[in-house]
Amino acid sequence: MTGGLQILPVTGIGDVTPGDDLAELITTAAPWLADGDVLVVTSKIVSKAEGRLVEVPADGPERDEARVRTLESETARVVARRGPTTIVQTHHGFVMAAAGIDASNVDKTHLVLLPADPDASARALRAAFAARGLDVAVIVSDTMGRAWRNGLTDVALGAAGIEALRDHRGEIDPYGNELSLTQMAVVDELSAAAELVKGKRDRVPVAVVRGYPRRTGGDGAGAAVLIRDAASDMFSLGTAEARTEGLRDAARLADTAAATASADPAAIDRALALVAAALTPGTGVTVSPGVLRLTPAGSGSADLVRLGADAHRLRAALAAEGLATTLVAGDAGVTLTFGDPA
Amino acid sequence: MTGGLQILPVTGIGDVTPGDDLAELITTAAPWLADGDVLVVTSKIVSKAEGRLVEVPADGPERDEARVRTLESETARVVARRGPTTIVQTHHGFVMAAAGIDASNVDKTHLVLLPADPDASARALRAAFAARGLDVAVIVSDTMGRAWRNGLTDVALGAAGIEALRDHRGEIDPYGNELSLTQMAVVDELSAAAELVKGKRDRVPVAVVRGYPRRTGGDGAGAAVLIRDAASDMFSLGTAEARTEGLRDAARLADTAAATASADPAAIDRALALVAAALTPGTGVTVSPGVLRLTPAGSGSADLVRLGADAHRLRAALAAEGLATTLVAGDAGVTLTFGDPA
Numbered sequence: 001m002t003g004g005l006q007i008l009p010v011t012g013i014g015d016v017t018p019g020d021d022l023a024e025l026i027t028t029a030a031p032w033l034a035d036g037d038v039l040v041v042t043s044k045i046v047s048k049a050e051g052r053l054v055e056v057p058a059d060g061p062e063r064d065e066a067r068v069r070t071l072e073s074e075t076a077r078v079v080a081r082r083g084p085t086t087i088v089q090t091h092h093g094f095v096m097a098a099a100g101i102d103a104s105n106v107d108k109t110h111l112v113l114l115p116a117d118p119d120a121s122a123r124a125l126r127a128a129f130a131a132r133g134l135d136v137a138v139i140v141s142d143t144m145g146r147a148w149r150n151g152l153t154d155v156a157l158g159a160a161g162i163e164a165l166r167d168h169r170g171e172i173d174p175y176g177n178e179l180s181l182t183q184m185a186v187v188d189e190l191s192a193a194a195e196l197v198k199g200k201r202d203r204v205p206v207a208v209v210r211g212y213p214r215r216t217g218g219d220g221a222g223a224a225v226l227i228r229d230a231a232s233d234m235f236s237l238g239t240a241e242a243r244t245e246g247l248r249d250a251a252r253l254a255d256t257a258a259a260t261a262s263a264d265p266a267a268i269d270r271a272l273a274l275v276a277a278a279l280t281p282g283t284g285v286t287v288s289p290g291v292l293r294l295t296p297a298g299s300g301s302a303d304l305v306r307l308g309a310d311a312h313r314l315r316a317a318l319a320a321e322g323l324a325t326t327l328v329a330g331d332a333g334v335t336l337t338f339g340d341p342a
Numbered sequence: 343m344t345g346g347l348q349i350l351p352v353t354g355i356g357d358v359t360p361g362d363d364l365a366e367l368i369t370t371a372a373p374w375l376a377d378g379d380v381l382v383v384t385s386k387i388v389s390k391a392e393g394r395l396v397e398v399p400a401d402g403p404e405r406d407e408a409r410v411r412t413l414e415s416e417t418a419r420v421v422a423r424r425g426p427t428t429i430v431q432t433h434h435g436f437v438m439a440a441a442g443i444d445a446s447n448v449d450k451t452h453l454v455l456l457p458a459d460p461d462a463s464a465r466a467l468r469a470a471f472a473a474r475g476l477d478v479a480v481i482v483s484d485t486m487g488r489a490w491r492n493g494l495t496d497v498a499l500g501a502a503g504i505e506a507l508r509d510h511r512g513e514i515d516p517y518g519n520e521l522s523l524t525q526m527a528v529v530d531e532l533s534a535a536a537e538l539v540k541g542k543r544d545r546v547p548v549a550v551v552r553g554y555p556r557r558t559g560g561d562g563a564g565a566a567v568l569i570r571d572a573a574s575d576m577f578s579l580g581t582a583e584a585r586t587e588g589l590r591d592a593a594r595l596a597d598t599a600a601a602t603a604s605a606d607p608a609a610i611d612r613a614l615a616l617v618a619a620a621l622t623p624g625t626g627v628t629v630s631p632g633v634l635r636l637t638p639a640g641s642g643s644a645d646l647v648r649l650g651a652d653a654h655r656l657r658a659a660l661a662a663e664g665l666a667t668t669l670v671a672g673d674a675g676v677t678l679t680f681g682d683p684a
Contacts, residue, residue, distance in 0.1 A: 004350040004539060080576045094490075104521055105516065105519070106519075107517050108518070146488060147488070148569075148570050148575060149530070149568050150527065150567065151507045151528075153531050165492065165493045173447045174447065175450065176450070177445060177450070182485070184493060184537065185488075189538050190538065192530065196528065196532065196554060197347055226493055235422070235577050235580060235581060237585075242583075242584035242588065243588040243591065244588060245585050246585040246590075247659070247662035250592030250593070250655070250658040251617050271593075274590060278596070300673075301646055302671035305646050305650035305676055306650055307650060308649060308653070309651065309653055309654040309657075311651055312650070313592070316589045316592040316593040316658070320590045330644055
């Protein structure tokens with residue numbers, strides 16, 4: 001029964017207003033704080049202390065309009081929308097519903113924004129405790145939704161005095177297997193643990209994790225390292241939004257100087273199968289290496305127009321297989337050269 | 343300092359093999375278990391005890407082939423692929439890299455699959471403790487990646503004796519605001535908290551959360567309630583995969599009996615702006631209510647073919663705006679009727 005943790009709620013902090021000294025409020029409420037503790041502080045009270053509030057009408061359409069404007073100003077880009085839900089990437093890089101803007105636990109004439117720089121907030125708060133002679137780590141946490149799973153959990157927006165990730169890469173398990181892919185987001189796990197003793201209604205905006213072995217002396221790199229960069233984000237858009245982008249890609253497909261390289265014949269077959277039912281009956285298709293030739297179903301004007309539409313269908317299907325194309329329209333029909341994107 | 347939690351590691355469990363009695367192993371290792379405790383058990387040892395192992399070659403291409411076959415058998419559908427990473431939805435409904443199949447902490451000739459029914463595993467284990475006179479909750483946990491955030495956290499695959507979600511909906515905060523959207527995934531938070539004292543290498547596959555107020559007498563609905571259903575999943579495909587689906591949508595756009603309803607003129611303008619640079623120079627476009635007319639740049643065969651391709655580009659652009667179209671090719675050009683999807 002050694003090596004355990006305690007998760008302790010900090011009660012009695014009361015209302016926080018702009019300009020409040022959070023370290024003072026927290027040490028007064030928790031005189032039992034000790035060196036080595038990890039403080040998990042709800043971002044809401046950090047925002048309030050820092051004055052990250054926007055004044056809005058208490059109700060009516062003006063309130064809704066103010067909320068929309070506030071969301072726009074906190075949004076770097078929209079990830080997905082459905083019904084009343086808008087999931088955005090904030091200027092910090094967090095992907096959150098409504099940019100983390102919150103109307104709960106605040107009077108009706110204000111909205112609470114996320115802290116402008118949660119890692120800086122965590123560092124400042126840690127420094128304020130250090131000035132009181134306390135060596136603690138600080139995590140600024142908030143409640144977030146997840147893709148694929150119902151329910152919310154608390155995660156870390158900011159951190160100081162603790163490494164955000166615990167890295168098992170390079171370690172060897174007892175069977176001799178290397179733990180090659182395992183980096184645990186421990187500040188998120190600490191935030192989740194702290195939420196279990198905090199309350200949405202109960203004015204317990206801070207919890208303390210005691211017994212967690214911190215491995216850093218300084219502030220560390222903060223929670224920003226948990227933000228996945230665009231290049232490795234496989235879910236940068238909602239499915240519906242990305243599918244719409246694919247339609248737009250088809251609408252503006254460029255004639256690329258495609259190298260007429262050897263393309264996978266199976267890819268050509270899949271593209272042809274995809275459009276088979278949509279092509280004009282009688283349109284002819286001939287496949288040669290690097291080239292597709294299409295001939296019209298008849299000699300009338302309408303046949304030629306339909307052939308052009310068929311050719312663009314096929315270009316979109318080839319693009320779905322990763323193949324770039326160039327369309328050449330001639331008197332005898334259409335030639336599509338295809339290959340790797342230039 | 344009341345109302346806190348303790349997170350206690352269970353050490354000394356040792357190797358688990360098929361047929362082992364987990365309740366026996368755990369109570370022997372942790373004779374201090376008490377009524378009301380929440381046991382968080384790593385799915386790996388549940389799988390091992392239940393014999394959810396697949397024999398595979400220790401190395402070579404045969405091992406890779408066996409891994410691919412195993413992944414296929416555990417996969418309900420592929421969500422996203424990039425490089426060596428395949429994210430799938432399992433038959434349970436979990437969205438996980440490699441279907442949660444694990445080659446760590448097992449000898450090199452076996453892969454460990456997820457338990458076939460983790461909620462049932464949790465219920466069985468809870469019943470085995472009850473038979474020993476212990477009233478505990480059981481969570482079966484595993485390590486999972488997340489969209490948008492680096493690092494992994496532990497979450498619940500199965501649960502018994504505890505509600506998976508803590509529901510704040512309908513509660514009123516101290517300012518009179520209803521907490522309308524807040525359902526906390528507490529079994530995931532408990533799993534994350536437990537991971538902080540467990541180890542990837544250290545053979546601590548079980549942790550105990552003491553002090554968490556459970557609100558159920560029976561087994562409860564299990565962790566399956568955390569699986570988001572397809573209808574409310576906004577990220578059912580990776581962005582690249584969904585974008586490719588959009589290209590396929592364009593390739594097989596159907597002539598739908600679109601009601602020539604009043605469409606938003608701004609949507610038409612956006613569609614025309616999208617294709618403007620891609621259309622054949624000289625192609626004429628006329629907009630009337632519910633109808634777009636396109637005329638060719640010239641009278642040659644190639645002009646008519648290009649007009650057809652232009653018309654399909656525009657259909658894809660209109661589809662991206664949510665508008666269904668029907669194409670009619672005539673001697674004078676193309677008529678696109680558009681409206682809401684039938």
